[in-house]
Amino acid sequence: MRIAELINRTTLFDRILLVFMVFVTGAAIVLVPLCLPRGGxxxxxxxxxxxxxxxxxxxxxxxxxxxxxxxxxxxxxxxxxxxxxxxxxxxxxxxxxxxxxxxxxxxxxxxxxxxxxxxxxxxx
Amino acid sequence: MQQREKYRLALLAACAIAMYGFERLIPTPIPWLRFGFANIITLITLTLYGFNAALTITLIRILIGSMLTGTFLGPPFVMSLVGGVFSVAAMWAAFRIRVFGPLGLSLIGAFFHNLGQLLAVYAVFIQNLRSILILAPVILFIGTLTGVLNGLAVIFTMEHLKKMSDNVQNTQ
The missing domain is CATH 2.60.320.10 (N-utilization substance G protein NusG, insert domain)
Known part of the structure; x- marks a missing residue:
């Protein structure tokens, strides 16, 4: 199966969800260390x-x-x-x-x- | 339940257990990083045979899998159980609204599996929100990555199954 075919198998919502998940993951990686309560x-x-x-x-x-x-x-x-x-x-x-x-x-x-x-x- | 259905479920559960055993052999940088290949089977079962079948093979896989690896009733077992049930329920709900393909369902399944595991950890073992917060980005990242991988695998498998059934129908 070619890549184009593969992309055709995904729905619009699949792609939106994927972008959303990538965004949330990126945000979590950046934000969580920032707002972690001090400690040590x-x-x-x-x-x-x-x-x-x-x-x-x-x-x-x-x-x-x-x-x-x-x-x-x-x-x-x-x-x-x-x-x-x-x-x-x-x-x-x-x-x-x-x-x-x-x-x-x-x-x-x-x-x-x-x-x-x-x-x-x-x-x- | 008909005999035919029983055989089908047994076969699918065996596939899922085989996947589970296989992925344990793959070395990973982090010990609790799992690909969740068994979710490929769960997702295919869900789309082809519905919620009850998917839940049944998930429960069989977790039960037998934990016995094979010696974690029965231990912490990993509880985590798998809660995660597995969460994941099947979430994927079924997402499947019912009919806007997601295998990729989206797989992402949802991976995410809710992790969510269920974290809830289990928090409720049963350690009430330490900070360590869960530290783990969250890593878990989100791994969940998204394995979700995409498994989703693509499901697309390939479904395509293959469709071709095979077309061939069978043509020759008959």
Whole structure:
């Protein structure tokens, strides 16, 4: 069978569907990495020294001094603290940025490997 | 069910199982990349003998195929089962509206097979939307590619079958 014959065997809707699928596939390949939520690593520093570097998508609970840091479902929070202010506890779950507990000198940051902008920014 | 129909279904199911076994021998870069050649048989059955026949041979193929490969009742079995049923149902619905040829039906079948598999994975095994999102583009790409390949194979096969039946009628 020749190619022309083969094309004749497809209906208009076949071709529309094929173009649509190719388009959706292309869009997914381009868009999904862009809108993937950040993630990657949780860094926990105490007194400016790096104590833990953990993947954010692995559930874990870590006690540090008077703090309890909880990692669950791609997010991190301070579950409990024995300090008077409780600011870090009230901040709740984060998946980007940082939680800083000054009295204990604990800094919890989420650094996303995927979230680092690689394109052109204002300075380049 | 008539004896003749039973034989026909058994033959088609055997073809589908053979296809399934054959494609497992083809080395692929990603271990769970499958061509879904068995869908060629499913699609031909669907167009020639209707929904019940297609569903029957799909279920037989998944059951026997999983027993042959030792995955019976394991995760791959559940995924195949949900994917297979989804795919047959979607192809039948698309076939009924009568605007799609084999190529379109095959694309729809591949897409819904993957959709069913992902739903099965999500519902039964891991509730991790992120990993499914990461897989989505790869799965869409593979689905489209294998959908086109199988669709073309169905067109060729149907053409061949038509010629053969013409020859039989001419000689009679």
């Amino acid at each position: 690593q949780v860094r926990i520093e105490v007194d400016n020294k790096l104590l833990y570097k953990l993947p954010i998508n692995e559930d874990k609970t870590i006690p540090i001094g008077g703090l309890v840091v909880e990692i669950r479902a791609g997010k991190v929070r301070v579950a409990d603290s024995d300090c008077p202010g409780q600011i870090c506890v009230k901040q709740g779950w984060i998946d980007s940025g940082a939680i800083i507990c000054l009295p204990k000198r604990v800094v919890i940051t989420v650094e996303g490997t995927a979230a680092v902008p690689k394109g052109i920014d204002a300075t380049t």
